[in-house]
Amino acid sequence: MTNANKAAAAVAVMAAGVLVISAAYAVGRAGPGDAHTAAVAGYWLGEALIFAAPAALVLGRDQPGEAPAAWLAVALGLATYLVKYLYSPAGFQFSDEFLHLRTLAAVQGSHHLFGVNDALPVSPGFPGIEIVTGGLTDLTGLPAFPAGLIVAGLAHLILTTALYTLFRLVGGSTRTGLAAVTVYATSPHFQVFDAIFGYQTLALAFFALALLALRVATRPEASRGRAVAAGALAALFAAATAVTHHVTSYILVATAILVTAASLLAKDARNTRRTYLGPACFAAGSAALVALWTGLVVPGTVSYLSPAVSQLTDGFRSALAGHLAQAGSTAPLPTPAGDRVASIAVAVLVMVIIPVGWRQIWRTQRGDAWALALGAGAAAYYPCVVLPFVTADGSELAGRLLTFAYIPVGYTLAAALLAGPPTPRRRAVAAAATAVLLAGGITQGWPPWWERLPGSYVVDGFESGVNAESLAAADWAAAALPPGQRFAADYTNYILLGTLGGQNPVNGVTAVFCGRAWTLADALIARQQAVRYLVVDLRTSGQRAPDGSLFAEANTCPSPIPRADLTKFDAVRGITRVYDSGNIVVYDLSGAEYAP
Amino acid sequence: MWVTGLALACAVLAGLVLNLVTGLTRLSWGTALAIGVACAGAGLLIARGGRPQPAATRTGRFRLSPVTGGFLALAAVLAGGAVLLGAASASWHRPPGFAQLWLVPGHGTSATLGVRDSYPGRHPFQLVLSGGGKTVGRWRLTLADGQTWQRTVPAAAGGLSATLTTPGQELKVTS
Numbered sequence: 102m103t104n105a106n107k108a109a110a111a112v113a114v115m116a117a118g119v120l121v122i123s124a125a126y127a128v129g130r131a132g133p134g135d136a137h138t139a140a141v142a143g144y145w146l147g148e149a150l151i152f153a154a155p156a157a158l159v160l161g162r163d164q165p166g167e168a169p170a171a172w173l174a175v176a177l178g179l180a181t182y183l184v185k186y187l188y189s190p191a192g193f194q195f196s197d198e199f200l201h202l203r204t205l206a207a208v209q210g211s212h213h214l215f216g217v218n219d220a221l222p223v224s225p226g227f228p229g230i231e232i233v234t235g236g237l238t239d240l241t242g243l244p245a246f247p248a249g250l251i252v253a254g255l256a257h258l259i260l261t262t263a264l265y266t267l268f269r270l271v272g273g274s275t276r277t278g279l280a281a282v283t284v285y286a287t288s289p290h291f292q293v294f295d296a297i298f299g300y301q302t303l304a305l306a307f308f309a310l311a312l313l314a315l316r317v318a319t320r321p322e323a324s325r326g327r328a329v330a331a332g333a334l335a336a337l338f339a340a341a342t343a344v345t346h347h348v349t350s351y352i353l354v355a356t357a358i359l360v361t362a363a364s365l366l367a368k369d370a371r372n373t374r375r376t377y378l379g380p381a382c383f384a385a386g387s388a389a390l391v392a393l394w395t396g397l398v399v400p401g402t403v404s405y406l407s408p409a410v411s412q413l414t415d416g417f418r419s420a421l422a423g424h425l426a427q428a429g430s431t432a433p434l435p436t437p438a439g440d441r442v443a444s445i446a447v448a449v450l451v452m453v454i455i456p457v458g459w460r461q462i463w464r465t466q467r468g469d470a471w472a473l474a475l476g477a478g479a480a481a482y483y484p485c486v487v488l489p490f491v492t493a494d495g496s497e498l499a500g501r502l503l504t505f506a507y508i509p510v511g512y513t514l515a516a517a518l519l520a521g522p523p524t525p526r527r528r529a530v531a532a533a534a535t536a537v538l539l540a541g542g543i544t545q546g547w548p549p550w551w552e553r554l555p556g557s558y559v560v561d562g563f564e565s566g567v568n569a570e571s572l573a574a575a576d577w578a579a580a581a582l583p584p585g586q587r588f589a590a591d592y593t594n595y596i597l598l599g600t601l602g603g604q605n606p607v608n609g610v611t612a613v614f615c616g617r618a619w620t621l622a623d624a625l626i627a628r629q630q631a632v633r634y635l636v637v638d639l640r641t642s643g644q645r646a647p648d649g650s651l652f653a654e655a656n657t658c659p660s661p662i663p664r665a666d667l668t669k670f671d672a673v674r675g676i677t678r679v680y681d682s683g684n685i686v687v688y689d690l691s692g693a694e695y696a697p
Numbered sequence: 698m699w700v701t702g703l704a705l706a707c708a709v710l711a712g713l714v715l716n717l718v719t720g721l722t723r724l725s726w727g728t729a730l731a732i733g734v735a736c737a738g739a740g741l742l743i744a745r746g747g748r749p750q751p752a753a754t755r756t757g758r759f760r761l762s763p764v765t766g767g768f769l770a771l772a773a774v775l776a777g778g779a780v781l782l783g784a785a786s787a788s789w790h791r792p793p794g795f796a797q798l799w800l801v802p803g804h805g806t807s808a809t810l811g812v813r814d815s816y817p818g819r820h821p822f823q824l825v826l827s828g829g830g831k832t833v834g835r836w837r838l839t840l841a842d843g844q845t846w847q848r849t850v851p852a853a854a855g856g857l858s859a860t861l862t863t864p865g866q867e868l869k870v871t872s
Contacts, residue, residue, distance in 0.1 A: 106762065109772070113769070116774075119775065120782070176772075183779060212720035213721065232713070233712070236726045239722065259698055307706055337703070344710075577797060677856070682868065683868060684795070
C-alpha cells in the first residue's frame, strides 16, 4: 500500500468514526433507554476510530509523506469539528455560544461594535468572531447559526493545520508533526469548547498562525525577504489575536517571551541575531498592542479577570500553608468511576512522560530555541494538575489553561513517544499511551459525563439544561419586555434571558430562592440588586444539579430546592405572576413596596 | 491555511476600521471585500512580476490513484451520511409540548394578555380572565403549534388574573 493510499484509508476510518458518533448521538436524543448504554459505547468507539487513524500512520514503519501527513492533519481538524457540530446540528446549544450570539445581535442591530452585553460584559470589547460572522451574514444573507458554524469551523481547521505545520517545522519530520498534533487534539477542550462559536475559537487560530509566522521569520536559513514577510504576518495575526480574545493574547506574549529566553540558551552555530531579536521584538510589540487594547478599549477586562487571578493566587497561597480547596455547600453528582480513573491515568501518564520528552529534546534539539521553548512550556502542565486541589473553580480553570499548555505538552510527548527506532514494543506502548490520552481528554473535557450524548434534559446541566420551554421563555422576554430588565434566575434561565432574551440577569440574589417564606432579608436583597423580575423554574425542585449548583454563582441553596420554597412567591402581596409555561414562572416585583 | 487565516484576520481588522468610518453594513462590507480582492490581485501580480506561472505548477501536482480516490470518496460518503443522520435525528424526538400564558401590564390602564401554543398539531385551550371578583372575558381557542394569540385588555382596580386550561395543564397569571 502506498503512503497516499494509507493516508486516504486513514481518512476513511476517521469518517467512519464520525458516522458512528453521529449514530450514537441520534440514539442519545431518544433519551434514557436500553439502547443508551450501547450508544455510549458507540461514542467511545467513534472517538477511538478518529484517533486510531493518525496514530496508526505515525506509528507505522514508514514515515508519512509530506502531503499525506498534511491532509491527515486537515482531516483530524475536520473530523473533530464534525463531532462538535453533530452534537447540536439544529442550533447553538453551548452556553458560551449564546453569550456571543448576544454580542453578534448587538452588532447587527446597531451596525456598530462595542455595544452592551449584560451576560458577558467583556465580550463586546473583543469582537473578532462577531465581526467576521456579522460580515459573512451581511454579505451572504446566511442566518447567524450557519455563518457562526462556518467561521468557527474554519478557525478550528486553521488551528489544527497551523499547529501541525509548527510541530513539523520544529520537529523536522512529518511523523513528529502528526504525532504532536494528534496528542494536542486529545486535550480536554480541543474537540468541543475550543470549537464553539466563541471568541477564543477564532483567537486560537490567529495565535497558532502568529507563532507559525514567527517561527518562519526567525529560521536562520530564511532569506531576508521571507523573514520580513513572515514577520509582518506574525504582527498582523498578533493584532488580530489582541482584539479577539484577552487570555489568548496574553499567552501569545508569554510564549514569545519564552521563545526569546530559549533562544538565548540555545547553542547552535547557525543561530543569528534574528533568532532571539525576532521573538523579542514580537513579544514587545504584541505586549504593547495588548496593553493598548486593554487600556484604551476594554479596561473592564481587568475587573473581569481579576477574580480568577485572585482565586488562583489565594488558592496557591493557602495550599502552601497546608489548606486545600473546600468543596461547595452542595455536592455534585458522583462522577462515574471510569471517568475518574481515566482522568487520573492521563494526568499521571503525562506527568511521567514529560521528563522523558525533555531528555529527548535536550539530547537531540538543544540548539533549537523553539524545541527548547516547547519543552519548557510543557512544565505548565504540572500546575494545571494541581489547580483543582487549590481553588474552588480549579477544574474549570485548569481545563481552560490546558488548551494552551497542551501545545508544548503535545510536542514534548511526541518527542518522548517517538524516541528511538519504532520497534513493535515501542509502538504498542505509544498506542496504549494515545488511548489513555484520548480517554482522559474526553473525561476531563467538554461536554461533561452527564451530557456526553445529547438529548436528555438535566436541570441546570449546561447544554442538557437548555430545552424548548427554556428557549421559549427567553424568546417571550425578548418580545414582551423592554431590553435590559434586571432578572434573578437559575443558571440556565440566567444564560438564556441574558442572551436570547436581551435582559440583564444579576448576581448576588440566589438567597431569595431558598427558604419557605419571603423574608425582610429577601426583600432587601431584591431592592439592593434592583431586581425587577424573578424567574422560577419548578424543575429545580425535582432534580439535583449535576455539578452541585443550580445557579451561576456560588450559593448556599439546597439542590434540589424544596418546591414550597419556589411557590412561596404566589402568596407575597405585590408580587405578580406575569408569565407561566408550566415549569417556568416569571414574577414581577415592581408592585411590591420594596421593589424598584 | 495562510490565505484563509489572512482573510479572517484582515476581516477582523477591516471591521474595526468600518466601525469607525461607516458602520458595519452590507454596503460597507461589500465595498471592503471589493477593495480587498483588488488589493490581493494586484499584490499577487506584483509579487509574480508579470511572469506567467510555470507550466509545472499549472498542471496539477496531486494525482490521485483510483485506490486513493476510492478511499477519499468513501470518506466523503461516510462523513456526508453522518451529517445527514445528525440533521435528521435532531428533529426525530420532540419533547412533550407546552403552552405559554402571559399578562404584562402596559402603560396606563391596559395589559397584554397572550397565549402561545407549543403542543404538536392543533390544540384546544380555554382562557378565562377575571378582575374585581368577576369574569371579565372567556375565550375558547384552538391554536396550531407555534401560533400566538394576544389581546390588549383593560386593567382592573383590584388586579386581573387569567387562567389557561388545556387537558393535563392549567396555567395562571396575575397583574
